[in-house]
Structure formats: C-alpha cells, structure tokens
Amino acid sequence: MTVREATRRTEVRSGVVRWFDDSARDLPWRAPDRTPWGVLVSEIMLQQTPVVRVEPAWRAWLEQWPTPADLAQAPTADVLRAWGRLGYPRRALRLQECAKAIVERHDGVVPRTDAQLRALPGIGEYTAAAVLAFAYGKRSVVVDTNVRRVLARVVAGTALPAPSYTAAERALATALTPDGDAEAARWAAASMELGALVCTAKAPKCGACPVAGLCAWRSAGSPPDAHAGRRRTQAWAGTDRQARGRVMAELRRATEPVDRALLARLWHDPRQLDRAIAGLVEDGLAEQDDANRLHLPN
DNA sequence: AATGCGGGGGC
C-alpha cells in the first residue's frame, strides 16, 4: 500500500466517524443503559428487517424479557407472538435457543469472544462481530449490507457490491478497520450508519456525504450497477413462503388449536398448503395435536 | 456458490 492510499484510508475513516458524531440516530440499542443482551436481540431482529419496524418490537421484547434467563423460560408460543410480523420467525426460535444456551453455557452472560458467539444458534459472522463491537466495544470487522455498499462505492468504485459477499470484500473491510478497540467499534457503527442514511442503495445523498470527495464511484462518474437485472428478487406472491406466513399469522392470532379445515380457507392450493404446514412443523414453528389441529409450540 | 426463509414500504 502506498503512502497516498494509507492517507486516503485515514481520511475516509475520520470523515465518516466525525459525520457519525453529529448524525447518528438515537436508537434504543445504542443508549447508555443498553445491555449486551439488548444489543444481541437488536441484531437478530435487524437481520433483514428494517430499523423502523424493529424499534417498537425491540422495546416491548426487552421489557418482557430483559435477560436471557427470562426469555429462556418463556413459552415458545409467547415468543413467536411477540415476534409478530417481523418476518423470518425462525429467528425467534433461534433467539430463544440462544438465550437457553447463554444460560446453560455462559451463566446467563452474553459471551465476549467471537468463537463463543458464533457457536450460538442464529449468530453468524456479521452478528458475532456486531455484538463484540456494539455490546463490548471490542475490535471486530463488522460487514453488513450497508458497509458492503459503502466500501463498494468509496473504495472499489462500483455502484453496488456483488450479489454475494466475497473474500476480497472481507479483506478490504479488515484492512480498513482501525487497530484499537474503541476506534474499531466506532468505525463499525459509523460506516453502517452512513450506508443506512446517506450512501443508500437507491438515490444516495452524495451532497450530504462526508467522503464524497474521496469516493471512487463518484470519481468514475457514478457508473450504473454492473449486476443490474441479474439481481433476481425473491418471488413472493403464490410462494410457499407466503403460504407459511398466512398460516403463522393465523396461529399467532388463535387462542385455541386451529383445525385444518379452517386453515384451508387461507390458501387456494391445498397441496401447497399441506407442504407449507409440513415445513412449519419441520422447522419447529408449529405443532399438531391428536385431532390434527395446529398450534404454536409451547 | 446458491437457496429458502417474511413482510412491509418506497418509488
């Protein structure tokens, strides 16, 4: 790396962090009274669910289950109902399993090493890094969809990152992460926030960007996305996932086990509905009683 | 490397 490149990286980091000092959102999982558990819960909820939808659910969740031990003891049906419409309800199951593992393996304390965090259900590379940085202020390389986009633009000069996360991106993010714990944690939060508020996927607000003058994508004339058109968005209408969602919504609403005849009214294709229900049972999101009625697990 | 997995909002 040349001296010029090193200087530029320093300028990018300091610019983004200074911007963050003024522009950071006032999110509850960043408040001084937050707990590592609260941070972990926020990260699980934020896996593919936008901040605005997570915030009220997070507040209610932490009020009801303020510690891992509280969630570990809760009826799973209550957990799934509290998850509500956040989407991907398997995350709620994993979060409760995670709480149980924290109680059993770590005395109820959210672990503070990458290996221990990664060993917990529902926690992958991103979430482990995020908990280390945001709950414990430790250096870790935090790369979410926001950071990927910021680095793609500012450093790589492309409109958007490739569809899947590459080793090259990880290496770049690692090289850009400051050495010190506090500095690295600050950079992680700041780079994510820039992606969420300014360096957005559509219509980025380059006029408000602290590093617009350093941005490789801007310097290249803001070329369009090379992968445009090949980013097949997942189908929704008519899919098994939609059918599963319908069933789960009904099971959350119901106070008694639900007869399959009633569920049949939720979906036009009986075979697909059966498949969806079988999948939910397989995933542990629903259970069948002796009378073949469906209910949330207890 | 590619899939399956929810749901809602912005444009």
Next chain:
DNA sequence: GCCCCAGCATT
C-alpha cells in the same frame, strides 16, 4: 411491479 432491508443455515 420491482427492489431493498444491520443475515443465517443448509446444501
């Protein structure tokens, strides 16, 4: 309608 959102687990 299309695209995106603080991803993970499985194959």
